[in-house]
Amino acid sequence: MAHRTEALFRDDAYLKTADATVVAINERGGIILDRTIFYATSGGQPGDTGHLERTDGSRIAIAATITGETKDEIIHVPAPEQAMPVVGETVKLIIDWERRHLLMRMHAACHLLTVVCPFPITGASVSEDDSRVDFDIPDASFTREEVTAGMMDLVRADHPIFTRLISDEELAANPGLVKSKNVRPPVGTGKIRLVCIGENGAVDSQPCGGTHVKSTGEIGEIHIGKIEKKGRENRRFRIRFGPMPAN
Numbered sequence: 612m613a614h615r616t617e618a619l620f621r622d623d624a625y626l627k628t629a630d631a632t633v634v635a636i637n638e639r640g641g642i643i644l645d646r647t648i649f650y651a652t653s654g655g656q657p658g659d660t661g662h663l664e665r666t667d668g669s670r671i672a673i674a675a676t677i678t679g680e681t682k683d684e685i686i687h688v689p690a691p692e693q694a695m696p697v698v699g700e701t702v703k704l705i706i707d708w709e710r711r712h713l714l715m716r717m718h719a720a721c722h723l724l725t726v727v728c729p730f731p732i733t734g735a736s737v738s739e740d741d742s743r744v745d746f747d748i749p750d751a752s753f754t755r756e757e758v759t760a761g762m763m764d765l766v767r768a769d770h771p772i773f774t775r776l777i778s779d780e781e782l783a784a785n786p787g788l789v790k791s792k793n794v795r796p797p798v799g800t801g802k803i804r805l806v807c808i809g810e811n812g813a814v815d816s817q818p819c820g821g822t823h824v825k826s827t828g829e830i831g832e833i834h835i836g837k838i839e840k841k842g843r844e845n846r847r848f849r850i851r852f853g854p855m856p857a858n
């Protein structure tokens with residue numbers, strides 16, 4: 612039976628610690644809690660790493676976080692040779708915040724890229740130092756410099772980033788919200804989470820379940836490292852932190 616883990620990061624991506632209770636250990640040794648601040652790998656964003664601290668102060672290192680039988684079941688995968696907690700035990704959750712914050716900055720940067728390049732998205736992957744978004748773009752007239760300048764204008768404007776829930780009907784009435792060419796947001800649960808940028812989402816709104824920083828200014832300096840041709844109409848844009856290298 613799949614468990615439903617309360618995903619605290621959905622309402623507050625800035626939680627660095629929380630307390631939770633172990634509800635199950637699955638057959639592969641994955642730890643399932645009643646609630647968690649650990650983001651599970653999904654939508655191109657990797658899952659969190661960190662620790663579970665037991666009441667005696669000892670720590671269980673968490674090497675990965677993934678979803679289980681359903682998207683609502685979050686599995687904390689311990690590093691090799693960790694002590695195992697028991698069902699019913701209370702633990703303190705500690706995520707690797709430095710890594711998560713980099714992922715939140717990068718993930719928000721991916722949204723800015725989709726504003727500057729308003730084309731159907733065919734894939735995306737976020738990491739701490741290099742992220743990519745693939746677009747279906749027939750022509751290759753974009754330069755790294757132009758796209759970087761457009762993204763940095765949005766960073767400097769320091770627009771707010773926030774989430775809002777909409778109904779299936781509202782999404783159906785606004786098909787333009789979905790920028791992904793192949794992936795549709797899950798419908799039927801009644802609520803779809805929109806990630807909005809700018810006052811009232813004036814800069815952008817799109818369905819996303821990931822974690823993002825709370826303003827575009829917090830992303831900091833970024834640049835497009837590379838634009839690669841992947842297939843006839845596919846272009847892959849790579850985002851990196853820092854200023855664009857001189858050459």
Ligand SMILES: [Zn+2]
Pocket residue numbers: 718719722806819820821822823
């Ligand atoms: Zn997102």
